[in-house]
Amino acid sequence: MITPKYVREIPQRYRLEAAKCKNCSYISFPPRLVCPKCKSRSFDTIRLSDEGKILTFTIIRVSSDIFSHQTPYGVAVIETSEGAKLMAMIADTKIEDIAIGKKVKLIFRKIRDEGVSGIHCYGYKAVVI
Amino acid sequence: MKDVAVIGIGMTKFGELWNKSIKDIFVEAALKAIDNAGVGHIDSMYVGAMSGGLFVGQEHIGAVMADYLGMNPVPATRVESACASGGTAFRQAYFEVASGSSEIVLAGGVEKMNDGVDVTAALATAADQEYEVYNGITFPGLYAMIANAYMHQYNATREQLAAVAVKNHHNGFNNPNAQFRSEITIEQVLNSTLVADPLRLLDCSPVTDGGAAVILCPLELAKQFTDSPVKVISTAQASDTISLYERESLTSLKAVSDAAVKAYKQANLKPEDIDLAEVHDCFTIAEIVASEELGFFDKGCGASAVEEGKTSIEEGTIPINTSGGLKSKGHPVGATGIAQVIEIYEQLTGQAGKRQVKDARIGLTQNMGGSGASCVINILEAL
Incomplete structure (x- = not known):
């Protein structure tokens, strides 16, 4: 599946930028135009810290074709220290060390190569610390 | 809103249907439902389909299926809500009957997934x-x-x-x-x-080819078609x-x-x-x-x-x-x-x-x- 190319210009993928609601303080990642909690349309842009913990995870053994050379790999739901949540692939970690509650550090990595020309796509991954 | 009944059902066998196209699969299920209900015509139809485009390269599923079902020019609408497409198509058909704008409406769904795509x-x-x-x-x-x-x-x-x-x-x-x-x-x-x-x-759950269809009508008409309508x-x-x-x-x-x-x-x-x-x-x-x-x-x-x-x-x-x-x-x-x-x-x-x-x-x-x-x-x- 080809990711729309505009995502290469979206800062949250590279700088972990999120939107903090000015009304209810809920943090949306990625940023939204409407707060899902209180419907406010006013936000502050914040940069998430690179620290978080694993809320749940899986080990992907059968992937879509684009990731098949990377299996098996871990993917986890991460809660950052600000309380924002995101999904990230696990990097630089033994599979048996991935567990609910483990602390992680978010890092900048290449995620995948796309299309016939193999365009590099970057983003964040999580390392268990 | 009128009370609505299901008066007929039809489905294909589910599985790997290598010798049947997405049209064949839907039409087989729809004809079974029409025959089962004993209706001579339908006023409208809804087709649940998640992704004909990705699975077999076919969109515009409503029109395709109305045509091959021999139902032109009845209105045919494709409904998509991922894996809930079928249940949502049924809900839309229900509203069309309940509102009184149509009497006999087909609600169906189809997917052909075993054809080599990722x-x-x-x-x-x-x-x-x-x-x-x-x-x-x-x-x-x-x-x-x-x-x-x-x-x-x-x-x-x-x-x-x-x-x-x-x-x-x-x-x-x-x-x-x-x-x-x-x-x-x-x-x-x-x-x-x-x-x-x-x-x-x-x-x-497995990767499956299959189609299914039901016929809905106002409850007040249901007894004309079947002794056992379901409300x-x-x-x-x-x-x-x-x-x-x-x-x-x-x-x-x-x-x-x-x-x-x-x-x-x-x-x-x-x-x-x-x-x-x-x-x-x-x-x-x-x-x-x-x-x-x-x-x-x-x-x-x-x-x-x-x-x-x-x-x-x-x-x-x-x-x-x-x-x-x-x-x-x-x-x-x-x-x-x-x-x-x-x-x-x-x-x-x-x-x-x-x-x-x-x-x-x-x-x-x-x-x-x-x-x-x-x-x-x-x-x-x-x-």
């Missing part, structure tokens, strides 16, 4: 492409994350998850239209290939976050409970009034969590309930997935919601053979899209 990638389009799928997740992976969170929170066991697959294969053994008519054991589930930990191959007593739908990671609870499916509350209120029923249910068991954990959200069991008790036989045909207080469910009957995604209605219709009209639930009077279908971002519930009653 099915894992095609199904993943039901999740958030940019923030979930981009990071390597798959559909089995999303439900595996729910399973890990559920097992962690409630101390549920792998064997309890496997019990869902064993029960549904047992039921599907007696369904002539099921893709897999074979009994399986707990050991077979636990020894099958890992797909996304902790889910294994036999925790997952639609409620239809409800709800939405939740597209991404699993943004949910407040990773062990809940809020769209299911939100739709259930509305559905029970409309029908003036409680969960204990339901005699049987077809629940969206795309993965074993999905049936467990959904059965809790539907109010059949307390939170955290759905897993042990399956193991204790509370959802079996033979001894269950609420038999679930008497058809074999998505797990054994198969899951041609756009057709699944309609096939659920067909099973309830057969049960409420006493046509379910060895799968028959005694004295079944009220049945519920729960059809879910993505990792639970959409859910549609329909409740039917025997007359």
Whole structure:
């Protein structure tokens, strides 16, 4: 599946930028135009810290074709220290060390190569610390 | 709003239908439903289809199917809500009849998935492409994350998850239209290939070709066509976050409970009034969590309930997935919601053979899209 190319210009993928609601303080990642909690349309842009913990995870053994050379790999739901949540692939970690509650550090990595020309796509991954 | 009845049903066998096109599959199911209802014409039709474009390169599914069904120029509308497309098509057909704007309406669904595409990638389009799928997740992976969170929170066991697959294969053994008519054991589930930990191959619904269709009409006309119409007593739908990671609870499916509350209120029923249910068991954990959200069991008790036989045909207080469910009957995604209605219709009209639930009077279908971002519930009653 080809990711729309505009995502290469979206800062949250590279700088972990999120939107903090000015009304209810809920943090949306990625940023939204409407707060899902209180419907406010006013936000502050914040940069998430690179620290978080694993809320749940899986080990992907059968992937879509684009990731098949990377299996098996871990993917986890991460809660950052600000309380924002995101999904990230696990990097630089033994599979048996991935567990609910483990602390992680978010890092900048290449995620995948796309299309016939193999365009590099970057983003964040999580390392268990 | 008029009262609405289902007066006819039809479906293809579910499975790997290599010698049939998506048109052949839909038309076969639709003709069976039209003949079963004994209607000479239809006024309108709705077709649930998740992704004809990705699976076989065909969009404009409504018009394609009306044409090949020989129904031009009736209006034909394709309805998409990922794996809940079929149940949602049924709901739209219901409204067209209930509003009085049409009398005889066909609600169908179809998918042809076995034709060589990257099915894992095609199904993943039901999740958030940019923030979930981009990071390597798959559909089995999303439900595996729910399973890990559920097992962690409630101390549920792998064997309890496997019990869902064993029960549904047992039921599907007696369904002539099921893709897999074979009994399986707990050991077979636990020894099958890992797909996304902790889910294994036999925790997952299969890749399926298939079509299903039903005919709806105003209840006041139903007796003209059949001695055994089934009344639609409620239809409800709800939405939740597209991404699993943004949910407040990773062990809940809020769209299911939100739709259930509305559905029970409309029908003036409680969960204990339901005699049987077809629940969206795309993965074993999905049936467990959904059965809790539907109010059949307390939170955290759905897993042990399956193991204790509370959802079996033979001894269950609420038999679930008497058809074999998505797990054994198969899951041609756009057709699944309609096939659920067909099973309830057969049960409420006493046509379910060895799968028959005694004295079944009220049945519920729960059809879910993505990792639970959409859910549609329909409740039917025997007359």
